[in-house]
Amino acid sequence: MFVSGCITYWCPCVTFGRVAEIVDRGSTSCGASGALYALVCCLIGCGCLYSCFYRSKMRRQFNLKGSDCTDCLTHCFCEPCALCQEYRELENKGFDMHIGWHGNVEQRSRGIAMSAAAAAPPPQPPMTR
Structure with a gap:
């Protein structure tokens, strides 16, 4: 968590790119999404106008509570x-954010069991806001 927090603070385009690649199910790459986020930040200074749509999309995909307004x-x-x-x-x-969508699909299709060290932490309550 500390590492992702530091990366997000110093370079949010990396975190956004990783999230967007998984939410888009690999149709856009981490690099392309991150670059577009950075471009939006540079042009209008407010990347949140772009990233909030991905929060809504993720919420619908995983049936999480919330609304478009709160997103x-x-x-x-x-x-x-x-x-x-x-x-x-x-x-x-259960996603390994470092390997992206295609890496996760390949890993799951080969039936690779996640080791105890690499396993996702126990589920926590879903995000609310």
């Missing part, structure tokens, strides 16, 4: 916290 407000008022929360939520769902 937008969460990202607008605390973008780094929102990105870290989404990152942790995907880790809790």
Whole structure:
């Protein structure tokens, strides 16, 4: 958690890219999503306008509580916290965020059991805001 928090603080485009790749189910790469996020931040100075849509998309995919309005407000008022929360939520769902969507699909299709050290932590209550 400390590492993802530091990465998110110093370079949120990396965390956003990783989240977006999983939420988009590999249709966009981490690099492309992160670059687009960085471009939005540079052009209008507010990446939250882009990232809040991914929070809503993730919430619908995993049937998490919340609303589009709270998703937008969460990202607008605390973008780094929102990105870290989404990152942790995907880790809790069993995704290895470092290998991306295709790596997770390949790992699961080969039937590789996650070792105790690499296993996702026990589930925590889903994100609410």
